[in-house]
Structures are given as structure tokens and as C-alpha cells.
Amino acid sequence: xxxxxxxxxxxxxxxVPGLDGRKLVLVAAHDAAQAPTGRVVVAIDTLDLRSGxxxxxxxxxxxxxxxRPGPDNRDLVCDAAIAALVEGAE
Amino acid sequence: MFLGRVVGSxxxxxxxxxxxxxxxxxxxxYCLADLAAQAGSAGGGSGGKSTAGAGxxxxxxxxxxxxxxxxxPGDDVLVAFGHAARVAMAGALPAGQKPNVPIDAAVVAxxxxxxxxxx
Numbered sequence: 001x002x003x004x005x006x007x008x009x010x011x012x013x014x015x016v017p018g019l020d021g022r023k024l025v026l027v028a029a030h031d032a033a034q035a036p037t038g039r040v041v042v043a044i045d046t047l048d049l050r051s052g053x054x055x056x057x058x059x060x061x062x063x064x065x066x067x068r069p070g071p072d073n074r075d076l077v078c079d080a081a082i083a084a085l086v087e088g089a090e
Numbered sequence: 091m092f093l094g095r096v097v098g099s100x101x102x103x104x105x106x107x108x109x110x111x112x113x114x115x116x117x118x119x120y121c122l123a124d125l126a127a128q129a130g131s132a133g134g135g136s137g138g139k140s141t142a143g144a145g146x147x148x149x150x151x152x153x154x155x156x157x158x159x160x161x162x163p164g165d166d167v168l169v170a171f172g173h174a175a176r177v178a179m180a181g182a183l184p185a186g187q188k189p190n191v192p193i194d195a196a197v198v199a200x201x202x203x204x205x206x207x208x209x
Contacts, residue, residue, distance in 0.1 A: 007122075007125070007206055007207060008125070008129075008204060008205045008206040008207050009204075009205050010093060010168065010199075010201055010203070010204050010205075011201070011202050011203040011204075012167075012168060012199030012200050012201045012202055013200075013202055014159050014199065014200040014202075015159070015168075015198060015199035015200070016158070016159070016178040016181065016196075016198045016199070017181065018174075018177060018178060018198070019198055019199055024091075024168065024199075026093065026125070026204070026206070028122050036122050037122075038121045038122045038123065039121065039122070040092065040093065040119075040120060040121060040122050040125060041091065041092055042091040042092055042093050042168055043091065051207035052207070059171075060172055060173075061173075064174075074173060074177070075177060076174070076177070077170060077174045077177050077178045077198060078170075078174055079091055079170045079171050079172050079173070079174035079175070080091050080170075
């Protein structure tokens with residue numbers, strides 16, 4: 001997983017069927033000092049968060065487990081999803 | 091997933107049979123500085139928005155990804171990695187063929203709108 005901050009949202013009418021109805025957010029990855037590293041990922045947001053929120057993003061099968069707990073979730077088109085809203089870190 | 095711009099295409103004649111018929115695109119991922127610059131220019135006179143990621147250079151490699159949405163050079167696209175990419179391409183394969191094609195990246199959406207709220 002990575003930590004980052006939601007900076008925006010993305011829309012695309014032309015998409016593969018598996019992405020129907022998904023909210024897609026842009027997340028700027030943060031380093032240990034909570035400064036942006038420059039890397040930006042797009043993640044599926046099931047928690048309906050907003051820009052400025054600190055989040056963790058899960059990848060791979062961990063991301064699919066956010067949408068639907070496994071093991072029967074290998075049909076999902078999802079490789080990155082918001083796993084948690086971060087309230088504090090030290 | 092990541093957001094990127096299609097900058098070209100790749101083709102080959104020698105490949106695994108499972109990969110035949112797949113269209114391959116070259117995509118350059120956007121970094122934070124790119125998106126901050128876009129947001130700044132879209133904001134018109136507001137300009138002057140500080141780019142927190144200005145120090146980060148766009149060093150990401152180009153990504154080769156399969157495409158079934160007929161994207162072309164200049165399009166902004168979303169690219170998924172791993173198993174999600176193979177599942178995304180499943181509908182473009184001959185009926186009955188399992189999504190076991192030798193790819194690990196695919197275009198899953200052609201982007202119409204990007205909204206950046208802060209950078």
C-alpha cells in the first residue's frame with residue numbers, strides 16, 4: 001500500500017465494462033515527510049472521499065478485496081483502491 | 091491504475107499466439123508537476139499556484155499497454171496493471187478464451203475530464 005492525498009477526480013465515458021459506475025480519484029503519493037513524491041496514481045474510491053483527504057491506496061488483490069472480499073473476486077477490473085482514510089500518523 | 095497520454099504505438103510479428111490481434115500503445119504517465127501545470131493553465135488568470143511536486147522530474151518510463159477502446163496518440167487514458175489488465179481485455183478475445191494473454195497493462199478508459207482541486 002501507499003499513503004497519499006486525493007487531489008482530484010477523473011471521468012471517462014469510453015471505458016471497459018468492469019469500470020461501470022466506479023468513482024475514480026487521483027492520489028498524489030507522499031513520502032515519509034508527508035511531501036508529495038511526484039507520483040500520481042488513479043484509484044477506485046468506494047468511501048466517497050473528497051479532495052485533500054489523506055488516504056492509503058491498496059494495489060493488486062488487496063485492492064480487489066476492498067471492492068469485494070475474496071477469493072471469488074478475480075473478475076473485477078481493479079488494481080488500485082482506496083483502503084482507508086488516514087486520521088493520524090507519526 | 092495511472093493517468094497517462096498516448097504517445098505512440100508498438101507492433102510486432104513475432105510473439106506468443108495468445109497475443110496476436112492485440113493492439114499495443116505507448117503511454118507516458120503523468121506526474122504531479124504535469125497535472126499541476128494543467129490545473130494552473132485551466133484556471134486562467136489564477137496562475138501562480140505553487141507546484142509542490144516541482145522538484146520531481148517526470149522520469150517514469152513509457153508503458154506499453156494493450157488497447158481495446160481504440161485510443162490513439164494524444165488521447166489521455168487510464169491504464170490498469172496486472173490481473174485487472176487481463177480481465178479488462180477479456181471481452182476483446184475470441185469467445186471462450188480465458189484471459190490468460192501475456193500482458194500486464196491495458197487501457198481501461200479514455201479520459202474525458204480531469205479535475206484537479208489542489209496540487
